[in-house]
Amino acid sequence: xxxxxxxxxxxxxxxxxxxxxxxxxxxxxxxxxxxxxxxxxxxxxxxxxxxxxxxxxxxxxxxxxxxxxxxxxxxxxxxxxxxxxxxxxxxxxxxxxxxxxxxxxxxxxxxxxxxxxxxxxxxxxxxxxxxxxxxxxxxxxxxxxxxxxxx
Amino acid sequence: xxxxxxxxxxxxxxxxxxxxxxxxxxxxxxxxxxxxxxxxxxxxxxxxxxxxxxxxxxxxxxxxxxxxxxxxxxxxxxxxxxxxxxxxxxxxxxxxxxxxxxxxxxxxxxxxxxxxxxxxxxxxxxxxxxxxxxxxxxxxxxxxxxxxxxxxxxxxxxxxxxxxxxxxxxxxxxxxxxxxxxxxxxxxxxxxxxxxxxxxxxxxxxxxxxxxxxxxxxxxxxxxxxxxxxxxxxxxxxxxxxxxxxxxxxxxxxxxxxxxxxxxxxxxxxxxxxxxxxxxxxxxxxxxxxxxxxxxxxxxxxxxxxxxxxxxxxxxxxxxxxxxxxxxxxxxxxxxxxxxxxxxxxxxxxxxxxxxxxxxxxxxxxxxxxxxxxxxxxxxxxxxxxxxxxxxxxxxxxxxxxxxxxxxxxxxxxxxxxxxxxxxxxxxxxxxxxxxxxxxxxxxxxxxxxxxxxxxxxxxxxxxxxxxxxxxxxxxxxxxxxxxxxxxxxxxxxxxxxxxxxxxxxxxxxxxxxxxxxxxxxxxxxxxxxxxxxxxxxxxxxxxxxxxxxxxxxxxxxxxxxxxxxxxxxxxxxxxxxxxxxxxxxxxxxxxxxxxxxxxxxxxxxxxxxxxxxxxxxxxxxxxxxxxxxxxxxxxxxxxxxxxxxxxxxxxx
Amino acid sequence: xxxxxxxxxxxxxxxxxxxxxxxxxxxxxxxxxxxxxxxxxxxxxxxxxxxxxxxxxxxxxxxxxxxxxxxxxxxxxxxxxxxxxxxxxxxxxxxxxxxxxxxxxxxxxxxxxxxxxxxxxxxxxxxxxxxxxxxxxxxxxxxxxxxxxxxxxxxxxxxxxxxxxxxxxxxxxx
Numbered sequence: 001x002x003x004x005x006x007x008x009x010x011x012x013x014x015x016x017x018x019x020x021x022x023x024x025x026x027x028x029x030x031x032x033x034x035x036x037x038x039x040x041x042x043x044x045x046x047x048x049x050x051x052x053x054x055x056x057x058x059x060x061x062x063x064x065x066x067x068x069x070x071x072x073x074x075x076x077x078x079x080x081x082x083x084x085x086x087x088x089x090x091x092x093x094x095x096x097x098x099x100x101x102x103x104x105x106x107x108x109x110x111x112x113x114x115x116x117x118x119x120x121x122x123x124x125x126x127x128x129x130x131x132x133x134x135x136x137x138x139x140x141x142x143x144x145x146x147x148x149x150x151x
Numbered sequence: 152x153x154x155x156x157x158x159x160x161x162x163x164x165x166x167x168x169x170x171x172x173x174x175x176x177x178x179x180x181x182x183x184x185x186x187x188x189x190x191x192x193x194x195x196x197x198x199x200x201x202x203x204x205x206x207x208x209x210x211x212x213x214x215x216x217x218x219x220x221x222x223x224x225x226x227x228x229x230x231x232x233x234x235x236x237x238x239x240x241x242x243x244x245x246x247x248x249x250x251x252x253x254x255x256x257x258x259x260x261x262x263x264x265x266x267x268x269x270x271x272x273x274x275x276x277x278x279x280x281x282x283x284x285x286x287x288x289x290x291x292x293x294x295x296x297x298x299x300x301x302x303x304x305x306x307x308x309x310x311x312x313x314x315x316x317x318x319x320x321x322x323x324x325x326x327x328x329x330x331x332x333x334x335x336x337x338x339x340x341x342x343x344x345x346x347x348x349x350x351x352x353x354x355x356x357x358x359x360x361x362x363x364x365x366x367x368x369x370x371x372x373x374x375x376x377x378x379x380x381x382x383x384x385x386x387x388x389x390x391x392x393x394x395x396x397x398x399x400x401x402x403x404x405x406x407x408x409x410x411x412x413x414x415x416x417x418x419x420x421x422x423x424x425x426x427x428x429x430x431x432x433x434x435x436x437x438x439x440x441x442x443x444x445x446x447x448x449x450x451x452x453x454x455x456x457x458x459x460x461x462x463x464x465x466x467x468x469x470x471x472x473x474x475x476x477x478x479x480x481x482x483x484x485x486x487x488x489x490x491x492x493x494x495x496x497x498x499x500x501x502x503x504x505x506x507x508x509x510x511x512x513x514x515x516x517x518x519x520x521x522x523x524x525x526x527x528x529x530x531x532x533x534x535x536x537x538x539x540x541x542x543x544x545x546x547x548x549x550x551x552x553x554x555x556x557x558x559x560x561x562x563x564x565x566x567x568x569x570x571x572x573x574x575x576x577x578x579x580x581x582x583x584x585x586x587x588x589x590x591x592x593x594x595x596x597x598x599x600x601x602x603x604x605x606x607x608x609x610x611x612x613x614x615x616x617x618x619x620x621x622x623x624x625x626x627x628x629x630x631x632x633x634x635x636x637x638x639x640x641x642x643x644x645x646x647x648x649x650x651x652x653x654x655x656x657x658x659x660x661x662x663x664x665x666x667x668x669x670x671x672x673x674x675x676x677x678x679x680x681x682x683x684x685x686x687x688x689x690x691x692x693x694x695x696x697x698x699x700x701x702x703x704x705x706x707x708x709x710x711x712x713x714x715x716x717x718x719x720x721x722x723x724x725x726x727x728x729x730x731x732x733x734x735x736x737x738x739x740x741x742x743x744x745x746x747x748x749x750x751x752x753x754x755x756x757x758x759x760x761x762x763x764x765x766x767x768x769x770x771x772x773x774x775x776x777x778x779x780x781x782x783x784x785x786x787x788x789x790x791x792x793x794x795x796x797x798x799x800x801x802x803x804x
Numbered sequence: 805x806x807x808x809x810x811x812x813x814x815x816x817x818x819x820x821x822x823x824x825x826x827x828x829x830x831x832x833x834x835x836x837x838x839x840x841x842x843x844x845x846x847x848x849x850x851x852x853x854x855x856x857x858x859x860x861x862x863x864x865x866x867x868x869x870x871x872x873x874x875x876x877x878x879x880x881x882x883x884x885x886x887x888x889x890x891x892x893x894x895x896x897x898x899x900x901x902x903x904x905x906x907x908x909x910x911x912x913x914x915x916x917x918x919x920x921x922x923x924x925x926x927x928x929x930x931x932x933x934x935x936x937x938x939x940x941x942x943x944x945x946x947x948x949x950x951x952x953x954x955x956x957x958x959x960x961x962x963x964x965x966x967x968x969x970x971x972x973x974x975x976x977x978x
Contacts, residue, residue, distance in 0.1 A: 029663070036535045038833060038938035042393055044537070047386040049745065051903070052938055055929050080936035082836040087537025094531045098522045102515035102544045109507040117500065120489055428811060435815075448825040462826045470819050477812040484808040521821070528824040533833055 157207035171281035198259035218304030227308035229693035244297035275343030310722035319379030327372030333365025338434035355416035367777030374770030385728030398440030404513035421490035557614035583610035604655025636783035643776025650769025874912035882959030899923035
């Protein structure tokens with residue numbers, strides 16, 4: 001059965017014209033690399049050797065030849081398989097947090113850092129002596145063995 | 152009988168681990184020296200018992216005891232002996248046993264290399280580790296027993312997944328687990344310090360070598376995994392931003408933040424709360440990774456076959472371990488002192504910014520990995536988050552972090568002068584600009600991203616070399632006389648530069664051709680000619696292969712023969728691609744057989760991968776840096792000092 | 805409230821999502837075609853390729869389209885359930901024979917019984933792509949007006965028939 005399958009696939013693969021570094025093939029790679037193969041779950045349609053991926057590459061190839069734009073081809077895929085097929089999720093209300101989350105985290109992180117540093121400075125300024133005392137006390141207790149300041 | 156002994160050893164370990172956790176922690180709380188003294192022997196006993204169980208499982212594989220279900224599922228009689236041995240950790244149950252071996256092994260190592268530590272501290276650390284071990288043991292014994300028997304025993308086993316029949320399987324999981332589990336030691340130190348209310352620079356100094364050790368194993372483990380996927384999957388990619396990869400990468404990012412933060416806590420007694428939170432998070436994220444891989448909540452090429460009970464148990468374990476730690480943190484952290492003073496522009500501040508960047512990067516990767524789960528859980532549909540997202544989000548976060556690598560080491564502790572720092576960065580800036588403009592020019596195709604990547608790498612590398620020379624001149628001594636931890640830092644940073652060169656050039660200038668090749672046909676890739684001679688059949692130990700013959704030549708001069716293969720393993724009937732790679736350190740030519748076409752022709756994929764080796768060489772350099780750092784004299788000196796101190800005390804008494 | 809509690813709170817929220825995640829099936833992709841008109845097609849019938857079939861022929865009926873192939877192991881597993889649907893519950897089921905070889909498909913039906921109203925051949929898998937088929941077997945529930953109401957991924961089970969498919973059909977037939 002497997003062998004039969006193999007011939008079937010080979011026939012399908014052999015049908016298209018094999019063009020080397022043809023701009024259409026480069027475009028195909030670009031589109032297919034951002035589409036998820038549904039059978040294998042975590043490969044792109046460009047990388048996968050699953051039958052469905054082969055078929056879908058062929059679909060994309062034909063649509064490129066028919067003069068469709070990249071976004072039209074992506075829409076074609078989404079209409080059939082849903083947003084799941086896109087490795088680059090579209091910006092929607094449900095994905096706002098995904099796309100802006102990292103920026104939000106960064107701003108938040110830097111903000112906390114700034115506040116902490118400021119608060120720390122004023123807290124330490126109030127008790128410079130006691131902090132130094134504490135350090136000296138700890139040093140005396142033998143808990144801090146500073147290996148020497150390094151440049 | 153043998154498997155039953157292995158099983159019994161695991162049950163015994165559970166009791167020892169529980170006893171260790173209870174007795175030593177109680178002993179530490181009450182100051183009972185006898186109970187505290189139980190910690191070290193218990194650690195040794197656990198390691199010995201798990202080792203026995205591990206060896207017995209391996210034995211079952213070696214003697215092909217297919218009455219053991221795990222052996223029958225993950226091997227068969229034709230599997231070569233070295234893969235049968237590595238098959239011990241080829242599936243879920245056995246890999247957990249490997250995890251346990253590492254867990255108890257690290258605990259044993261702590262008991263051996265902690266003579267300079269107060270016994271109470273060691274007891275707390277080992278007690279916490281004992282409880283973690285007990286949790287995992289319960290998981291193994293209740294849901295994933297590797298010694299379960301099959302009645303009646305099958306005559307023949309199924310096969311080890313062909314993807315795993317590779318040298319990568321032998322080394323990748325052990326290294327990776329050494330890293331994951333190693334962070335449990337740092338975690339245990341953090342919990343012990345929180346329990347004792349003794350969060351100080353001494354704690355940081357004790358944890359630091361352990362954190363670095365775990366980090367270097369994790370670095371190697373991830374790098375090896377990447378290399379393995381690169382040549383075994385046959386897609387030519389080296390990183391896929393797959394959920395499982397991400398779940399090893401997130402702990403790495405946080406672990407990297409941790410080793411930097413520990414440096415500050417040790418030297419300046421600052422950021423203690425932040426450091427302790429990182430120590431907890433790193434291990435928590437390792438546990439989260441284990442949950443994601445083994446519970447089936449995310450789909451991945453690497454995921455283990457799953458059973459819902461396992462997911463539930465792991466989630467409970469995760470909740471108990473991390474929840475209790477964070478609760479302890481919330482109770483104890485407010486009482487922790489602030490530590491040494493430093494100015495806004497100082498090495499401390501720079502390291503804090505580095506920490507924020509790494510933590511945000513980790514957060515971003517985690518967000519992308521878990522987002523599909525969140526959306527699905529909220530009933531808002533199914534989406535995929537893949538490489539385009541991660542590349543877009545991750546790269547901008549890493550650029551400032553890479554810039555800081557050169558700045559941090561030249562800035563002074565406490566207070567740095569901007570003018571002095573800038574003066575030291577003149578030369579790196581110059582080299583960076585020249586390299587950034589020059590390299591894309593040499594390659595003949597301008598790309599802003601390549602320019603940026605190369606400039607960053609040159610910036611780091613120049614700063615590292617300058618730093619080393621300056622110090623050698625200042626101390627008037629040779630390279631080998633410098634402190635190893637200091638050298639380690641520079642080597643690791645240099646590794647980062649090498650890594651960045653690799654990533655940049657591969658992403659900027661790789662080419663890929665998926666072509667039909669008839670016998671006799673020639674294709675050119677990056678100035679090389681590859682001539683397809685045809686495909687012949689060959690028989691392997693447990694597979695039948697179709698072996699391609701491809702002549703690699705340049706300017707008509709024949710260089711070598713390349714043999715990409717397509718294998719069909721007898722038992723799994725899974726077609727596997729074995730790629731052929733021609734490497735010379737500066738580029739790979741990567742050839743993979745696709746499918747047979749009509750008239751003896753095949754579809755063939757030819758990739759040209761400039762500088763791809765540098766990605767992994769960079770990681771090895773980073774790990775080497777870590778190794779140098781933990782071999783530093785001062786960690787050993789402390790021990791000798793302690794011993795003399797003890798002797799002096801005894802002499803007095 | 806202490807700011808040191810924030811990590812714990814974040815962790816609890818994460819736990820909630822993960823626990824919920826355990827109840828989900830990550831490999832099932834919902835079809836965007838639900839509540840959309842079933843894509844039109846005209847395909848030759850498996851038994852006599854001279855005749856064609858098109859979903860228009862089913863207008864006014866609530867029917868199932870079952871995607872199957874002779875090379876698909878799970879299809880064999882669900883086959884008795886399909887028969888039960890047609891014979892016991894009188895549901896019209898059209899077979900879409902997906903990327904198969906005609907002779908193989910016919911002998912498979914001869915061997916395991918043919919209770920399909922009609923089976924059509926999608927040799928190239930083009931119609932499969934239009935319906936967003938990504939794994940065989942898959943089954944579509946289509947209403948009187950030709951709108952897809954439900955998609956079952958994987959082999960149809962007795963439970964799925966009893967709990968989901970039949971109630972939906974009865975509801976639609978009202």
